[in-house]
Amino acid sequence: MAPEPLNTQVSDVALYTPGDPLVFTRGGHLDQVSVHYETYGTLNRKKNNAIFICHALTGDAHCAGLAEGDRKPGWWDVLIGPGKPIDTDRFFIISPNILGGCQGTTGPSSTNPATGRSYGLDFPILDMKDFVTVHRRLVSSLGIENLLAVAGGSLGGMQVLQWALTHPEDMSNAIIIAASSRLTAQNIAFSAVAREAIMRDDGFSGGHYREDKTSPDTGMSIARMMAHITYMSEGALGTKFGREPQNVDLTPGFGVDFAIESYLHHQAEVFLDRFDALSYLYLSRVMDYFDPFDDTEACARIAAHPIPALVCSFSTDWRFSSAQSKRIVAYLERAGVPVTYRDISAGVGHDSFLLPIPEYEDLVRTFLNRAMEEVPR
């Protein structure tokens, strides 16, 4: 193995106790929350070079570097690493799996200590603010008082936005990529159908598939395939797959006739191995209800503490369109926040935020260079 250039540390931390439980915004509490997270780079002496990363719906704590045995690097490896825009030689990166997730942090499929069974649908309904609550506790546990930046794409960007609105004093900069401050009816509709597919699968077993040794594989496959179509632009699917048949000497039927069908099947299979049905329900639903600019108090807070924000959209993204990023920009500017906004024409749709696009990389790099220059030495 090559030497580890990112100084990767993988950790788990228990953050709440029965005497100091996590209280959920929409009701309910947990006496025990374990957070799984990775860090890269080194925290400097002044503890002012930390960047917090928030992941998307199906992301995880592993956002950069190639872990042992993995075929693919972390999900934001194009941005995070030595010499990259989020430079691990300069910054200290904190990247947790989010509350409600399934990659090490407590979520609905975790064991409920009160019953010995998984929480299932008894897990409290999530609000974007609950992620912020746990993220803040994690940062605090690391002895960091101020983050140089909080950054994320898609659902990750929404977490950044919520955090920036309710606790702008926690960070010096916010980086919000391919996000939305209010889902459209179409957005909600796609997620609703995905959840229906999962919940109506007999294998879902009312949320106790772990105990019942079943698995909502069909529902999860359908949800993932459908979602994946919405993560790519029509043009990108056309360029990548077009109408190519999957095999040369194909007999038309109802199998995998076209290359695009094979691709979707592959996406579904990989997904089953790495994601949890209950997490899909909880993490997608939190987006449907997200509408932070509706909270005038939060808007007042960032107006009193207007940290610089970078907002970036991709013109090919039709899941969270440029119009949705422009809405974020408009509200932030109304609150007096200095916003750097770019709508990048390159890209393949919503998933562009995960891909190497020079204009995108330059944008983040330049924003963070300026951010670091403004830090008191």
Add this chain to the structure above:
Amino acid sequence: MAPEPLNTQVSDVALYTPGDPLVFTRGGHLDQVSVHYETYGTLNRKKNNAIFICHALTGDAHCAGLAEGDRKPGWWDVLIGPGKPIDTDRFFIISPNILGGCQGTTGPSSTNPATGRSYGLDFPILDMKDFVTVHRRLVSSLGIENLLAVAGGSLGGMQVLQWALTHPEDMSNAIIIAASSRLTAQNIAFSAVAREAIMRDDGFSGGHYREDKTSPDTGMSIARMMAHITYMSEGALGTKFGREPQNVDLTPGFGVDFAIESYLHHQAEVFLDRFDALSYLYLSRVMDYFDPFDDTEACARIAAHPIPALVCSFSTDWRFSSAQSKRIVAYLERAGVPVTYRDISAGVGHDSFLLPIPEYEDLVRTFLNRAMEEVPR
């Protein structure tokens, strides 16, 4: 009941025999095909006022007028009726349920006389040309040699296009609405996921749900809900539903929280009562393979007999976008066909072709007025 102003006739006709079977383009044959169809208006003495209607994926023979007991009129009632653009006082309308359908015409859920069971997945794979073959036989059985026009939207428009290309001598005009001459990878992908949802539902029972007394209700519901999202523009869903909650005092959860969710559930329920899973598979797959301009022989035939065509798209349609109609226009014009093309800005997405839109109605009316004037008296 009000007197029947459309002169509606509902009929069934047996069109093939063991000695004269229906031979399918992609292999296979049927000794017996029953076609269910409706007619409106009156065929004139010269038999030159007939307009043939081709329906879309989930359409049926009942395209105009309010049948007894129905809550809603036929699917193209905005265009077809007395004084309407396709004027039943002037024209004789023929509207069949298509081959492979489930509303009276032989399809995969019909009984295979050889086995006494439904055909299931033994039904031959369909090609757009097979619809044309059966449509031509139906027209012939009615003693009509030339149709004033053949008209249809979506899959219906594709049938018109196929027919116009391979047998332009059958018709004086072609009306092709919201169609495509070649599905994109995105189009294929959405249909593929819908079929997966149906086929992976245990109730599908390998296509013999009728005999096994099961029903792929979950798969069909998911397929319909997803498809319905693609039939509407993002803007139309936003205007119609926005983020309205379904109930005022709602506790957030995984049920029907938003109005858009309630709407999709309703669409799914209605669909289960009226459509068949195997028909969904067969009729959607035929579109994936449709690529008629790839057939140079067919293009030569319409070039030798360039009948006028009306092509109409809706700028809000993202399922079969304006670009797809423009491709049809370009190929038809290259073949020397005089094309009237309009991209209508109004509308709600793909489903616009079913809705009252003055510009759309005027377009069809004016085209048919001209068509009727050109008919030899």
